[in-house]
Amino acid sequence: xxxxxxxxxxxxxxxxxLLTVLAAVALRAGGAASFSSDPxxxxxxxxxxDLVPGVPADVPLTLANPNAQPIQVTSVRAEIAPGGDPxxxxxxxxxxxxxxxxxxxxxxxxxxxxxxxVVHEYARAPRITLLATAADEDACKGASFELRYxxxxxS
Amino acid sequence: xxRFSKRTWVVAGVAAIVALSTVGAFAYWTVTGSGSxxxxxxxxxxxxxxxxxxxSSGLYPGGSVAxxxxxxxxxxxxxxxxxxxxxxxxxxFQSDGSKPACxxxxxxxxxxxxxxxxxxxxxxxxxxxxxxxxxxNAATNQDNCKSVTVPVTYTSN
Numbered sequence: 001x002x003x004x005x006x007x008x009x010x011x012x013x014x015x016x017x018l019l020t021v022l023a024a025v026a027l028r029a030g031g032a033a034s035f036s037s038d039p040x041x042x043x044x045x046x047x048x049x050d051l052v053p054g055v056p057a058d059v060p061l062t063l064a065n066p067n068a069q070p071i072q073v074t075s076v077r078a079e080i081a082p083g084g085d086p087x088x089x090x091x092x093x094x095x096x097x098x099x100x101x102x103x104x105x106x107x108x109x110x111x112x113x114x115x116x117x118v119v120h121e122y123a124r125a126p127r128i129t130l131l132a133t134a135a136d137e138d139a140c141k142g143a144s145f146e147l148r149y150x151x152x153x154x155s
Numbered sequence: 156x157x158r159f160s161k162r163t164w165v166v167a168g169v170a171a172i173v174a175l176s177t178v179g180a181f182a183y184w185t186v187t188g189s190g191s192x193x194x195x196x197x198x199x200x201x202x203x204x205x206x207x208x209x210x211s212s213g214l215y216p217g218g219s220v221a222x223x224x225x226x227x228x229x230x231x232x233x234x235x236x237x238x239x240x241x242x243x244x245x246x247x248f249q250s251d252g253s254k255p256a257c258x259x260x261x262x263x264x265x266x267x268x269x270x271x272x273x274x275x276x277x278x279x280x281x282x283x284x285x286x287x288x289x290x291x292n293a294a295t296n297q298d299n300c301k302s303v304t305v306p307v308t309y310t311s312n
Contacts, residue, residue: 044190051196052232059194071186081191095194128194132233134274141199151188 040066042111044076044149046126053140054132059147061100061125063109064116069155072108076100076151078126084146088139095145098127108153201230203275205239205283205309214262214305217292222307223284228275236275239283240268240310249299257300263289264307271311 043064048057059078065071077099085091102123103109109124111117119125126147130140204227211220222241228234241264249256269285288305290297 039184039186041186042188044188045192046190047192047194049195049197051194052199052230053234055232057194059192063188067186073188076188089196130196132274134235136235136237138199138235140196142196144193144195147192147194149188149190149192152185153188154185155183 039069039071039155042066042071042073042151042153044151046078046147046149048128051128051130053130053137056096056098056122056127056129058120058122059126059128060118060120061149062116062118063111063151065111065113065153067155068113070110070112071153071155072110073103073151073153074105074108076103076126076149079148081146081148084148086139086143086145089137089143091145094131094133094137094140096129096131098122098129100124100126103151111153199230199234201228201234203228203234203236203311205311206279207307207309211288211305211307214288214290214300216290216297216300219287219289221284222286222288223282224309225279225283226273226275226281226311227279228277228281231277233274233276236271236273236281236283236311238268238270238272238312239286240312241286241288241307242267242310243288244306244308246306248303251299254296254298257297257303261291261293261297261300262305263291265289 043066044061045064046059046061048059051057061076063073063076078097080091080095080097085095091097100119100123103119109117109119128145130137205224206227207222207224209221209223211222214220226236243259243262243264245259247256247258264286266286269283271281271283273281275281288307290300
């Protein structure tokens with residue numbers, strides 16, 4: 001093989017590899033326009049009503065993904081917001097709130113880009129119980145507890 | 156020391172680019188989430204019915220009978236009953252017009268309200284007692300009170 005032929009071979013080889021790499025980068029960038037920008041936090045919401053003493057109720061969770069890429073929600077935590085319980089029906093005494101422990105890194109909830117997913121049942125949704133105590137719970141009739149959610153996800 | 160040729164540097168550079176690209180492909184970003192919601196309790200308007208299961212018959216002037224019973228809880232959940240109160244509504248029976256009518260004034264209740272303090276399950280159950288129905292021994296003729304069923308109404312809280 002002459003020197004000129006070998007030179008052309010290497011130019012072609014290097015050019016091919018560079019084009020392949022550029023194409024791959026371009027495809028990745030095109031598939032997710034927001035990849036280079038900071039992702040926007042996803043939104044969590046969930047409410048339940050008509051709680052009665054001693055009957056557990058699942059709190060359907062809505063996970064909304066505003067990003068242009070799908071996300072995998074790996075954990076969600078629910079809590080009664082500080083000061084979010086009635087004065088005469090304190091959550092610490094009358095409420096049992098069970099965490100959505102079914103959402104994990106090993107079993108994430110996948111939320112497509114710019115869509116939302118609702119998980120309905122415990123243990124992927126929280127569960128709340130107005131405890132049936134031996135005491136008069138009339139103070140808890142018509143009471144409302146403010147729930148607060150936090151969570152984490154990855155692309 | 157042996158120097159690398161231009162070809163070696165080119166190959167190494169391309170390999171490095173490919174390697175970095177591969178690393179990038181396996182990276183991911185993380186994102187947090189937050190939000191709020193609410194949980195509210197029912198208004199609790201499923202009223203409990205107080206049932207009297209004891210007989211209130213056999214009364215006579217100066218006599219009394221103990222009243223007792225249970226509850227019907229129409230809700231799907233337990234409801235707590237603190238106490239039962241009883242009262243005699245106004246009534247008048249006068250089968251014999253020549254004698255005074257039998258009215259609520261001929262009877263009285265004691266022990267009301269009666270403490271209960273029970274968590275009553277859905278359906279019929281629980282119990283209450285401690286209220287006594289008495290017939291007064293009036294100085295007037297009370298014949299019109301014979302065989303009368305005395306109405307008693309109950310409330311609970």
